[in-house]
Amino acid sequence: MTEVRTTRRWRGVVGIALFVGAVGVLAARPLLLLLGVVGSAFAAYPHLTGTPAVDLSLERSLGSRSPEQGDAVEVTVRVVNEGSTLADLRIVDGVPPMLAVQSGSPRHGAVLRPGDATEWSYTVGADYGRHQFDPATVVARDVAGAREVETTVAAETELAVTDSVPEVPLRQQTAGHAGRVVTDRGGSGIEFHQTREYQHGDPMSRIDWRRFARTNTLTTIEFREERTAAVVLCVDADASAYRARRDDEPNAVAYSVAGAEQLLTSLGDARTFVGLAALGREFAWVDPGSGREHRDRLRTTLATHPALRTVPPTDPDASWVDTDQRAALRRRLGPSNQLFLFSPLTDDGVVTTALELEAEGTRVTVVSPNVTSRETAGGRLATVERDGRMRRLRESGVPVVDWDPTDPLGTELLRQQERGVA
């Protein structure tokens, strides 16, 4: 991720040096030639400095670990220079996309000698959900400003506002599976699957003691794993999904990721198997699972997977989600799965995917953050198109949650459930 650029900002001084030198010669003024000496020295200046080597460590501390919705949380960032002197260091902290800075600035400039540290703080407004801080972006220039190195410094920090998310209404799971599926994966269960070499930490009851008595080697017996119906949270992060109501508001992908985060939090208490998928820059998939560690893994994936980056594409007309990605998703889902598909419904492809999956037996619920605006003609057209897509989905029996992202998702889901839609 480290990028070195030449700024070329000293180019103009060559012109100045040549100009004064030329005038000095033409007007036969030796003093002006002396100015040419100074000018040439400045022209050589950027070549005398080296490219800065950036080696930093970053620490973030939050004023409040478990803030309430709307609280101002102070974020204190401390950056230590582990390498050589940095004469011109600019740091932009990776504020989570869904949080707004209320006072102070997440940006900071510092001159750091080896071992020096700099510290600053700013406050953000806490919002629903779990928010992972992105890595801070660092730009270091040499003292002349001729070369700049851009890189990132990561530190895991999470700000969570969780207590306000109500339980997620899941769709009824029918079709005779009764919520249990036999899988091809080894684990604990009843039916024998395979034996394998003992690994540290395997439960003692699953060790094949007879074989141990016979051969003195430890082996573990695996049974076919039985799993309950799994919920998969899928985020549509195609290029067209990076729409925002206004430039200064989060885009639909940021809302979708935040929505998935909120659902994950509330499903976490319900001992449901939860998996994660994303269609976008690349296909992302995390197998359904349960337990605290799995939830943490899902959260990390949500916050860090490249497919779920909330930075909009440079080319908004690009289309990343191809048939391969859709096929990959379909392969992994079946009648035993519930799919929560987060999508602003900005193109027809995602509707087709949802309908195909529903037809194959996956219970699909579409959660659609509404980022359309009625202020412009284009916005009104997008609203009409989105309404049409929602209607198509609902006609085919796919519940659609029309989510205004300024409300917490849980409230919206409950509202829908009361209406009998979801």
Next chain:
Amino acid sequence: MSAVAAGEGSDGANTAGANASSATGSEPRGVTVDRRPARVAASVAVVAALLSVVAVADGGSQRVAIGVGAAGLLLLGGTALARDRGLRLVAVLVGVAGVVGVLGGVGAGATLPATTTLKAEVPLGLLGAGLLALGLVPVREGWSRRLVSVGTALLVCNVVLSGIVHGADALPLLAAFTASVVAWDVGEHAINVGEQLGARARTWPVELGHAGATSLFGGAAVAVALWVRGLDVTGVPLAGLLLLVGAAIVLLVALYN
């Protein structure tokens, strides 16, 4: 509904200052970040520009002109401060007064001195310093770099003119030239830091560090130039000088490719 609801996002919920949240902005909601040039470096740049004019000026009438122009520059600084505090009307009024001040200095410089050569040199420099200051206020976003460049060009022309027409001493001339290059470098740095870090971030160490380094290097360059002068190479014939300049051009072109 959408527009109103959007305004009541997390940031609007409990901020007392009505526009505080939107004005600060973070990276993601960043379009409202004030990207004006960093203040400390901008001030240093304007002071350097003024020093460049002062160094080559002599005579009482030129001092008067510079005094008037400096007052105008100070008022332009006031404009920047007023702008930062959101006092738009005050900023505009003080800004107009500043421009009038700078132009008054230019006018005084062009009329008061006795000889034509003296009349020519200060107005050009004051105009350059004024444009540089306007670029750093900034009078209009997107114009900053252009105004700073044009201002610097005028400053350099002023120094060169001074060197040609009334043959200022070596040290003031070198100092004035170095100050104009420093003004340009520090001004550009102010714009760049402002773009990358915005108005609210604490950036003065970076600004002062850069300005200090450039000034020190400029000082060293002046010392080298004086040493070169001490060698009395100015006695060499014009053909030799041309050859020297040609070699310098080749060297510079080579350095930049």
